[in-house]
Every structure is written in C-alpha cells, then in structure tokens.
Amino acid sequence: MATIAPAALPPEIASAIVNPIAYGQWNELKDKFRWARDNMPVAQVQAEGYMPFWAVTRHEDILAISKDNARFLNAPKSVVLSPVAVQMLTHMITGGSPHLVRSLVTMDAPEHMDYRKLTQSWFMPKNLANIEAKVREIARASIDAMVATGGTCDFVHQVSSLYPLHVVMQILGVPHEDEPLMLKLTQEMFGGEDPDLNRARSVQLTPEQISQLVVDAVRDFEGYFMKLAADRRAYPQDDVATVIANALIDGQPISDRNAAGYYIIVAAAGHDTTSASTAGAMWALADDPEQFARIKADRSLLPGLIEEAIRWTTPVQHFMRTAAEDCEIGGQAIAKDDWLMLCYVSGNYDERVFDNPDRFDATRGPNRHVAFGAGVHQCLGLHLARMEMRILFEELLDRVEAVELAGTPQRASSTFVGGPKTLPIRFVAR
Numbered sequence: 001m002a003t004i005a006p007a008a009l010p011p012e013i014a015s016a017i018v019n020p021i022a023y024g025q026w027n028e029l030k031d032k033f034r035w036a037r038d039n040m041p042v043a044q045v046q047a048e049g050y051m052p053f054w055a056v057t058r059h060e061d062i063l064a065i066s067k068d069n070a071r072f073l074n075a076p077k078s079v080v081l082s083p084v085a086v087q088m089l090t091h092m093i094t095g096g097s098p099h100l101v102r103s104l105v106t107m108d109a110p111e112h113m114d115y116r117k118l119t120q121s122w123f124m125p126k127n128l129a130n131i132e133a134k135v136r137e138i139a140r141a142s143i144d145a146m147v148a149t150g151g152t153c154d155f156v157h158q159v160s161s162l163y164p165l166h167v168v169m170q171i172l173g174v175p176h177e178d179e180p181l182m183l184k185l186t187q188e189m190f191g192g193e194d195p196d197l198n199r200a201r202s203v204q205l206t207p208e209q210i211s212q213l214v215v216d217a218v219r220d221f222e223g224y225f226m227k228l229a230a231d232r233r234a235y236p237q238d239d240v241a242t243v244i245a246n247a248l249i250d251g252q253p254i255s256d257r258n259a260a261g262y263y264i265i266v267a268a269a270g271h272d273t274t275s276a277s278t279a280g281a282m283w284a285l286a287d288d289p290e291q292f293a294r295i296k297a298d299r300s301l302l303p304g305l306i307e308e309a310i311r312w313t314t315p316v317q318h319f320m321r322t323a324a325e326d327c328e329i330g331g332q333a334i335a336k337d338d339w340l341m342l343c344y345v346s347g348n349y350d351e352r353v354f355d356n357p358d359r360f361d362a363t364r365g366p367n368r369h370v371a372f373g374a375g376v377h378q379c380l381g382l383h384l385a386r387m388e389m390r391i392l393f394e395e396l397l398d399r400v401e402a403v404e405l406a407g408t409p410q411r412a413s414s415t416f417v418g419g420p421k422t423l424p425i426r427f428v429a430r
C-alpha cells in the first residue's frame with residue numbers, strides 16, 4: 001500500500017497532547033483528538049521540550065500497534081511521555097537507562113514473559129476468588145465511612161482514592177499504618193504534573209523539579225519494599241509480596257532492582273487507575289439519577305456499568321512504543337526507532353467503533369475499549385480492577401438510595417494516569 005507524506009499536527013493540538021493541564025480540560029481535549037482522528041490519525045507531534053513522536057489516535061491503529069509486540073517495543077525508550085530534560089536526568093540517574101523504574105512495562109520478549117509469568121496466575125479470576133471476601137470487607141468499610149459523612153462528601157477523597165489502595169496494599173502485604181505513605185508516593189510518581197497532587201504543591205515546577213519529585217518517590221518506594229522483601233523471604237505468606245520476594249528466573253533470584261520495580265508497578269498501577277474508574281462510574285451515576293435507579297433495580301447491568309466507566313474515564317491516558325524497524329501504520333511510513341504515543345483517550349472515543357462515544361451508556365455492547373491496552377502487555381490487573389469495582393458498587397447500591405452531583409467534578413492535570421480528582425456528591429443512604 002502507498003504511504004502518505006508525514007504530516008505534523010497543528011501546534012495547538014500538539015501542545016495540548018503534551019500539556020498536563022489540557023487533560024484536566026477534558027471536553028476540549030476530546031475535541032482535539034477527534035480532529036486528529038478525522039484528519040491526521042497517525043501524525044507527528046512537534047512540541048517544544050519534547051522529542052518528536054507520532055500520535056496514534058484511531059482505535060484500530062492503537063490495537064494494531066499494541067498487538068504487534070515484535071515490531072513495537074517497550075524497552076528502547078521511555079514508555080511514558082516525558083520532556084527531553086526529564087529523559088536526560090533519568091539517563092543520568094540510572095546510568096544510561098530510559099526507565100527510572102525497571103518493571104514489566106519496560107521489558108520486551110523474552111524477558112517480559114519470564115517476569116509476567118511470576119505473578120500472572122495470582123491475578124487470574126480463579127485465584128482472585130480467594131480474596132473476594134477480604135475485598136468485600138474493605139468495600140463495606142469504605143461505604144460505611146461514606147455513609148458516616150451524613151450525605152455529602154467528596155467521593156474521590158472519601159472513597160475512591162482509598163479503597164483500591166487498601167486492596168492493593170493488602171495483596172502486597174503492606175500494613176495498614178503504612179498506607180498513607182504509599183498513597184503519597186504513588187500520587188507523587190504518577191501525579192507529579194498536577195499541582196494538587198505533587199509533593200511540593202507548587203504550580204511552577206521545572207522539568208528538573210518534577211523529575212526530582214519522581215526520583216525521591218521512587219527511592220522511598222524502593223527502600224520500603226526492599227525491607228518488605230527481606231521479611232517475606234524470612235517469613236513467607238500467602239500474598240503477592242511473597243511471590244515476588246522469592247521469585248526465581250532460570251533458577252536464579254531476581255535482582256533487588258527488578259524486585260522493587262515489580263512491587264512498584266503493582267502498587268502504583270493497581271491503585272490510581274482503579275480509583276479513577278471507580279470515581280468515573282460514580283460521576284456518571286450521580287449525573288444521571290435514572291441510570292442509577294435502573295442499575296440499582298437490575299444488578300445484571302453492573303458489569304456493563306463497570307466496562308463503560310473504564311472506557312469513559314480512560315484512567316491510563318497513553319503509553320509509548322518504539323518502532324523496531326521501518327514499517328507502516330494507518331498508511332503512514334514509520335522509521336525504525338520512531339517513538340509512538342498510543343492515545344487511549346482518543347481510541348476510546350473513536351466514533352468509528354463507539355456509537356455516540358461521549359454518552360455514558362451502561363448497556364453499551366460490545367464495549368471494545370482499549371483502556372486496558374492489548375497484546376502481551378495488556379493490563380495484568382484487569383480482572384482485579386473489575387472485581388474491585390463490582391464489589392464496591394454492589395455494596396454501594398445496597399446502601400445508597402439516591403445520589404446527585406453537589407458541585408462540578410474536576411479531572412487531574414496529568415498526561416499519563418488521569419481521571420477525577422474531585423467529585424462532590426450528595427446522597428441519601430439507608
């Protein structure tokens with residue numbers, strides 16, 4: 001097939017794609033992605049301070065790249081968009097690696113599958129059934145705390161930012177009293193761009209300062225988990241921490257850096273993401289009392305609600321890939337070593353796949369969203385995320401009679417993991 005001449009996105013779209021603040025202005029951002037999908041679905045982004053990259057905005061191209069793991073790699077360059085200054089710092093700090101944390105998402109075959117297999121069966125539905133009662137206990141306590149507010153709360157602060165954290169900390173064997181520290185560190189690592197979420201709470205951070213925040217958070221994380229690993233080697237338990245601490249590949253223990261990276265990816269990936277989709281589901285229900293009543297009356301709609309909340313919220317807003325060879329995607333020639341952004345937000349609002357994508361529709365089916373990615377890196381925790389959301393909403397729908405928005409929710413300013421950062425609601429509980 002003939003390829004088309006390379007085209008760069010108009011500057012206002014390119015600068016939005018790299019700008020954390022633009023992700024807080026959700027509707028405007030979605031309009032920009034729609035324009036890109038319609039006019040330049042695989043287009044170069046040239047933005048000041050960033051290495052040029054391709055923005056891939058159509059659902060079908062995002063899927064094709066995600067599934068072609070031989071041609072589109074994770075290891076060679078950063079898997080998350082970051083300014084050149086941050087990349088240089090990362091290089092310096094790590095002694096030449098583009099990745100601050102070495103984890104599943106930064107590995108390619110064959111190493112990736114060796115590491116993924118260590119915990120994969122733990123995250124399958126069959127094993128997760130063993131922790132369902134514990135998760136329900138945590139969900140019930142979260143709803144108790146919400147009901148105890150008396151009928152008005154910020155759902156993000158009261159419920160959704162804490163519940164998945166409790167669950168993931170439980171499976172990592174982190175004691176309850178250390179959870180606030182973990183919450184702080186994950187928010188600093190992932191929310192470093194948002195002034196409300198970062199350590200220094202200052203609006204004017206330079207790339208160097210943002211990078212330093214993330215470096216500090218990673219260092220604190222590594223120190224914490226190395227102690228936990230030593231404990232689990234001495235006293236094995238029935239949790240993911242023990243699996244990682246005692247993991248062998250080809251008969252050899254995995255290195256401290258790789259073990260720490262594993263804890264970090266599970267702790268970090270398993271928390272803010274599910275918080276965001278849980279808040280997204282609540283947002284949609286509070287905004288549409290009729291839909292809330294329908295789902296309360298017919299629980300068979302719950303799986304649809306969860307899948308739609310994950311699509312509609314798209315907690316992980318992008319991942320990057322690097323081309324292993326000259327190739328073509330969406331008719332566009334891509335050169336070896338080119339850097340590509342999988343724009344999941346855009347893919348999940350692609351009207352070629354989703355009818356009226358802006359509408360939140362719990363009965364949407366099939367719901368072929370790309371929020372969990374695809375291919376060999378597809379989210380390891382997707383069954384856990386769905387289970388957590390199902391259990392929380394089962395408990396919530398049992399207790400809450402009606403709910404409405406009590407203000408305007410805000411989305412986080414972050415190019416990577418995003419979603420609601422405030423969600424004021426009013427509710428009537430039994």
Ligand code: HEM
Pocket residue numbers: 066104105106116168265266267269270271273274277310314315316319370371372373374375376377378379380381382384385
């Ligand atoms: C709604 C919640 C979640 C969303 C939207 C989400 C999204 C994603 C996405 C987009 C990827 C990359 C996929 C790709 O490159 O193709 C990913 C990878 C991953 N996720 Fe999730 N995630 C969620 C919840 C979780 C949970 C609860 C856990 C674990 C406790 C988890 C653990 C991981 C891990 C370990 C990876 C790396 C997998 C690999 O590279 O092989 N995630 N997730």
